[in-house]
Amino acid sequence: MGLDWFLLGVYLNPDEMQKEVEQCGFLTVQNYAVETSPEEILPFFAHSELLQRAGLTEEAGRLRFTDGKLSFHAVRMNAYFASVAADFLRRKLLEKRVSFSFETVMSSPDKVALLQQAQKLGDRTYLYYIATDDPSINVARVKARVSLGGHDVPETKITQRYQRSLDLLMKAVKFTNRSYLFDNSHHGGERLIVAEITDGSDLELKCDPMPLWFQKAVWSKIQPAA
Structure with a gap:
């Protein structure tokens, strides 16, 4: 898709x-x-x-x-x-x-600040976030890209960015009117929509079972404590 x-x-x-x-x-x-x-x-x-x-x-x-x-x-x-x-x-x-759209790994807080600033100005903000269950998947895909002539990224940088991005995810979601979260862990590049979040907190789950990254980065933080 x-x-x-x-x-x-x-x-x-x-x-x-x-x-x-x-x-x-x-x-x-x-x-x-x-x-x-x-x-x-x-x-x-x-x-x-x-x-x-x-x-x-x-x-x-x-x-x-x-x-x-x-x-x-x-x-x-x-x-x-x-x-x-x-x-x-x-x-x-x-x-x-x-109006503009941009791609980012979202591994630094300035992207969250941008969403916050846009909302303060009265703009509507949307986040389309794609993740995998493990950074090793990302590393393998970068290696495949390099074999086809694409640009390389050091493995340590991929792993660090992966975790920083997930750590920032809910902070970014907070400043969106609508967030769509996708899983891209499987071979073939097929993206599975996992959840839709409205106004930073109203979550609608779209798949079962939930990917591990989603459980840790989103579900555990957005669900009220028992």
């Missing part, structure tokens, strides 16, 4: 942004319904804490912005720069009150 049907408004995917830059050397910001200036976008990269932690601040200083395009001709594009670009675009779209 594909999930393309839920993509609303401007679609932001850091992986696709990275591919765009690797192919042509620049990111066309205007393609994402955003208008900006060198005085706004370049300092955003220069002061990025993520790029600072990755030791990429000096490279960020070599970025250029002209004619609505962020040039990476003097910079080697990677997942860190793609993540910062997506963050910048999300902030601008939220500021402009433009």
Whole structure:
């Protein structure tokens, strides 16, 4: 079952942004319904804490912005720069009150903060969360992707992100009008809808038995104590 049907408004995917830059050397910001200036976008990269932690601040200083395009001709594009670009675009779209969808591992609290901010502004928020029962499944799928020419992710990072994401799940659900939770543990890529949660607390279970990750990350936290 594909999930393309839920993509609303401007679609932001850091992986696709990275591919765009690797192919042509620049990111066309205007393609994402955003208008900006060198005085706004370049300092955003220069002061990025993520790029600072990755030791990429000096490279960020070599970025250029002209004619609505962020040039990476003097910079080697990677997942860190793609993540910062997506963050910048999300902030601008939220500021402009433009509907958008984005993909994320959701392993850092800033994604929860984004949902919270959107609701404070009066926007409706939706979460489509896909998980597996064990990070080893994710590791195996990344290895399969690499064998087909896709990008790699260190095994330790996959495992760490897996747990951090599940730990943040209910915090994110709290700031959604509707959350749809899917299990993708089985071979073949078939996604099973597990539950639907309305207004952060009204849970409707869609399958039985429940996946283990769902029991731990959601069911145990949303059910009242006996």
